[in-house]
Amino acid sequence: MNNLINYQYSNFIQNRFLIIFYLVIFEGAIRKWIFHSSGIYILLIKDILILTTIHYAFKNKIFNFNKNFEKFLLLWTFLVLLWIFFQLVFKNNALIFYLVGFRNWVLYMWFSLICYRVFDYKNIYFLSKYIIFSLIILAPLSIIQHFLPVDHFLNSLPKEGYIFQVVPGIVRTTSTFSHVYGYTQYIMFICPLIYVLMFNHKIFNLSKKLSIFVIFLFFIAVATSGSRGTILFTILMLLPFILSRLTIKFVKDEIFFKIIGSVVLILVLYYFFPVALEATSQRFEQAGEQEDMFNRLKSTIFGSKETWENISVLGNGIGLGSNIARSILGNFGYFAFGEFESDRVINEGGILGLLFNFIKIFSFYFVILSFKHLRKEKNQLAFFYWSYLFIHLNTSQITGQVTSHAFTYLALGFGMVLIKDYFNTKEKNYK
Numbered sequence: 001m002n003n004l005i006n007y008q009y010s011n012f013i014q015n016r017f018l019i020i021f022y023l024v025i026f027e028g029a030i031r032k033w034i035f036h037s038s039g040i041y042i043l044l045i046k047d048i049l050i051l052t053t054i055h056y057a058f059k060n061k062i063f064n065f066n067k068n069f070e071k072f073l074l075l076w077t078f079l080v081l082l083w084i085f086f087q088l089v090f091k092n093n094a095l096i097f098y099l100v101g102f103r104n105w106v107l108y109m110w111f112s113l114i115c116y117r118v119f120d121y122k123n124i125y126f127l128s129k130y131i132i133f134s135l136i137i138l139a140p141l142s143i144i145q146h147f148l149p150v151d152h153f154l155n156s157l158p159k160e161g162y163i164f165q166v167v168p169g170i171v172r173t174t175s176t177f178s179h180v181y182g183y184t185q186y187i188m189f190i191c192p193l194i195y196v197l198m199f200n201h202k203i204f205n206l207s208k209k210l211s212i213f214v215i216f217l218f219f220i221a222v223a224t225s226g227s228r229g230t231i232l233f234t235i236l237m238l239l240p241f242i243l244s245r246l247t248i249k250f251v252k253d254e255i256f257f258k259i260i261g262s263v264v265l266i267l268v269l270y271y272f273f274p275v276a277l278e279a280t281s282q283r284f285e286q287a288g289e290q291e292d293m294f295n296r297l298k299s300t301i302f303g304s305k306e307t308w309e310n311i312s313v314l315g316n317g318i319g320l321g322s323n324i325a326r327s328i329l330g331n332f333g334y335f336a337f338g339e340f341e342s343d344r345v346i347n348e349g350g351i352l353g354l355l356f357n358f359i360k361i362f363s364f365y366f367v368i369l370s371f372k373h374l375r376k377e378k379n380q381l382a383f384f385y386w387s388y389l390f391i392h393l394n395t396s397q398i399t400g401q402v403t404s405h406a407f408t409y410l411a412l413g414f415g416m417v418l419i420k421d422y423f424n425t426k427e428k429n430y431k
Contacts, residue, residue: 005361007061010118016053017115017410018130020046024381024406025134031158039158040180043324044401050111059113064117067414073113080106084318084353093317101319101348104270105356108409116420124381124417126425129204130192133377135190135214139221142175142183146224166226173225182403184229187222189393189407191234192384195241199380233391240387244380272278277326301361301394303342322400332406341397348399360393369419382418389415 027042056398059062063070084098143366145155148171150163155171157163157178164172164180177183194215201211222234299305319325321337321344335349346353367390370382391413398408 003040006118009060010120010123012056012182013053013114013118014123016049016411020406021050021093021410022134023049024403024410025138026176027403028174029176031178033153037156045408049109053114054107054110054426057110057117062117067415069113069116073109076109077106079130079352079355080318083314083349086229088316090314091317093320095327097319099319100322100324101317104319104322104324104405105349109412111394111402112409112412112416113312116416119417120420121417124202124414126283127414129206131190132193132197132204132206132214133216135194135221138175138186139217142173142221143224143416145171145173145175146226164226170226172227175220175221177295177403179403180227181229182226183403184227184233185392185396185401185407187227187230188224188233188388188396189411190218192381192388195384196239196381198241199244203381236391237384237387240384241294244374244383247371247375247378248378267411300340301342301359303346304338304340307343307346308336310353311346311350313350315346315348315353317378318348318352321345322349332376341395341400344397344400351370360398363390363393366390366415366419373421374418377421382415385411385415385418398425 015283023042023046027039029039030042065074080102084102086097087093088095093278112204141154145152148155150165150171152171155174156172157161166172172180173183174180175183175186177186193204197206198215201208206214219234223229225231267281316337337344345356349356363386365385367383370386373381376385390410392408396408397404
C-alpha cells in the first residue's frame, strides 16, 4: 500500500475506532437517563459498524492471508463455525444463540486485525489522546456520584439494574456506565495510558498541566470508585510501572519530583476523601473474611472445580452463557454457566473452550515480547498495554459481558500495533 492509500485506510479505521469507543462509554448513560430500552439498538449499531468495517477491509484488500495472524484467525473462525455446526446438530438450542456466540468469540477479532494492518504509532498516540480526554468527563461524574445519596438521579440505573453499595449509604460508582463492572473495565482500559503519561507527558502531545490534572483525576476516581477490582488492578499495574522504572534510566530530578507528586496525591486523598478510603477499607476487610483469594484467582483463570467435573466434549452452546443470551432467555443463562469467564467459555464450548482459555494464557508471550521492546526502544506503552491485556484476558468476562467484550478487542487492536515492529523485523529476517 502506498502512503496516500494507507493514510486513507488508517483514517477511516481510526474514526470507526473512536465512534465504537465513545458508543461503549456512553451507552450506559443513554440507557440510564434517556432511553431505558436502547441497549439492543446501540448493540446493533456497534455490530453494524464492525461488520461494515470488516467488509471495507476485504473490499480494499487490507488483509494479507499469507501472514500468520490472518492464517490463525481464519483457522479460529473455521473451528468456531464447525463447533457451532456440531452443536446445532446435537444440541437443542436456537440459532440466535449461536449468532451471539459467533459475535462474542470471533467477529470483533477481525476488527483488531484490521487495526494491526493499518495503524502505526502515530494512530495509537492520536487515539490515546482522545481516549484520555474521555476521563475529563467520566472521572468527575464518578467522583460526584460517590458523594451523592444512593437514590439520587445520577446514581440511577436502567430498570433492571441493582445499585451496589460499598457500605450502606455509599454507592459503588458507575460514571456513564449501566453497571459497576463496565466502569471497572473502562478504568482498566485507560490505566496503561495514565501510567505512560506519568513517564512522559509529551508522548500524547498533552500539556504538562493537563497531564497532571488527568493523572490526579484518574487516581481520585479509582479511590472513590468503591470497586475492589478497580483498586486491585491499579495497584497490580504498578509492577510493570516499577519494572519499567528499573529498566529505563531517568534524570534524578525527574524521579524526585514524581515522588513528591505521588506523596501529595496520597495526602490529598486522605484529606479530602477519608470516607471513601474508610468505606473501601471496610469492603476489603469484609470480602477478605468471606473469600479465599488464591482459590478465587485459580478458578478465575482455569475454571472452577464444578466446571471441570462436568465438562463435556461439545459444550452446551457457544453464546449461551453471555449477558445477551440472558436478555433473550430471561433470568436463565449468564451465571448458570458459572461465575467466571473461564467457566462460561468451557461450559459453552467444551474442548474448544479449553483451547480458547489456553490462547488467553498464551498471551503472556506478548508480554515478554513487549518487555524486549521496552529494553530496546525505551518505550513503555507496549509493555504496559500487554501487561494490562494479559491480566484482562485471563480475569475479565470477555465473552460474557458486552462492555468488557468491546474493550477487549479495542485493546487487542492497540496491543497488536504496539508490537508490530517486532513481527515486521522477523518477517524481513525470514526473507
